[in-house]
Amino acid sequence: MDFIIFAVAMTALIYGADFIIKESERIALHFNISHFVIGATLIAFGTSLPEMAASMMASGAGKSEMAIANVVGSVTFNITLVLGLVFLISKKMTSRRNLFDRDSAWVVVPVILFMLMIQDGLISRIEGALYILVMFSYLIFLFTDSKEDLVEEIDEELMKEKFKWLKTTQFLLIGFILTIGGAHFVVESGTNIAKIFGVSEWIIGLFLIAFGTSLPELVVSLVAIKKGNAEMSIGNIIGSNVANFSMVLGSAALLNPLSIDLIATKFDIYIMIAASLTLLFILANRLYNKAGAIFLLTILTLFILNSI
Known part of the structure; x- marks a missing residue:
């Protein structure tokens, strides 16, 4: 029963976020x-709304x-699964935007801040x-740097509707x-599932909730491929x-300080760091192809095998 509740709740969460x-x-x-302005705020907040609500x-x-775990898992899935599939499915990608020059800092800085914040096993309200x-x-970066890219995010069908x-x-x-x-x-049924299988709430958050809340990013990226805008998926995933990290983890920490067991969770955190560094390598060398996909999907496989 808890699995049914979880599936229905996750569907409601994603569709609710889409309505908003x-x-x-x-x-x-x-x-x-x-x-x-609409594009900037949608990229920044839109597809992360399910993660924010769940966390x-x-x-x-x-x-x-x-x-x-929801944040760590979502970041990992966004990079390895979503971008891995984008690079695997899409034809040759030639990005007009130099993603490494403009966006590389946003790949690594949030991760570095996360690593610094959890050294004492706690993300405090101040850190949030x-x-x-x-x-x-x-x-501010979006508003001053990527105007043309953001305008393309507007839903043309909505513009025509009364x-x-x-x-x-x-x-x-x-x-x-x-x-x-x-x-x-999602949280309640996820907790019950963890108890049924004798696994930690970290694992449930890392896989069931994180994968579910990453579905909007996956859908947006697959739609971008269909429209021939696969290169836009990279910027959207980075955003x-x-x-x-910032809005989801920050809001959750402001609500309540967040504690973490660094020993029990270290491999999953290492995987997230590896995924981020691999993305950085892909951006630097413009490996927006099947080679980049293999790198990312290999990390995803290691991520899943270790948890199994």
Whole structure:
């Protein structure tokens, strides 16, 4: 029964987040807010909304390891699974943007901050606030650096639709109910599944919750491939990972300080670091091809085998 509840709750969480993103974009377009501004905020916050809801709910329930595991697992899945599949499926990618020059700092700095913060086995409220500042700095970066890329993120279909306040308000309300309710039951059912199988809440957060909350990134990336914009997936994943560390982990730590067992979780953290460094290597050498995919999927395989 807990598996069914988990699956239904995860679906509600993802669809709820999608409703919130779509209706927020609809409102912004109605008030003639710059397409660039909409794109910037959607990239920064949009696909990380499920992770944020799940981690904050876990933190509020005193399950700090589940909250951190969700972020560690999501970052790992985003890089190894999502980008691995993007590089494997897509044809030759020629990015107009020099991703290594412009985005490499955003790959490594959040990871370095994370490693520094957990040395005492605790991410405090002050450290959570510092992560929120990182989110603001990333928004400033988006607003000053990547205007053309962000405008392309706007949903063209929404621009053509007639705006209706009642419909938008209803969908926003449904979105918030599904997101909050879904996050609550994801954490509760996930905890019960951990007890049934005698595994830690860290493992549940790392795999079940992290994989589920990474599905929006996967869907967005596959759609980008279909539209011939596969190179945009890399920037979106980098932005999502920045949001996972700063907005998701920062908000969860502000709610409750997060403790972590460094010995029990070290391999998973090493895998996340390895994935980030591999992404850095791929950006530096522009290995947006099957070779890059093999590197990333190999790390994913090691990640899964170790946990099994």
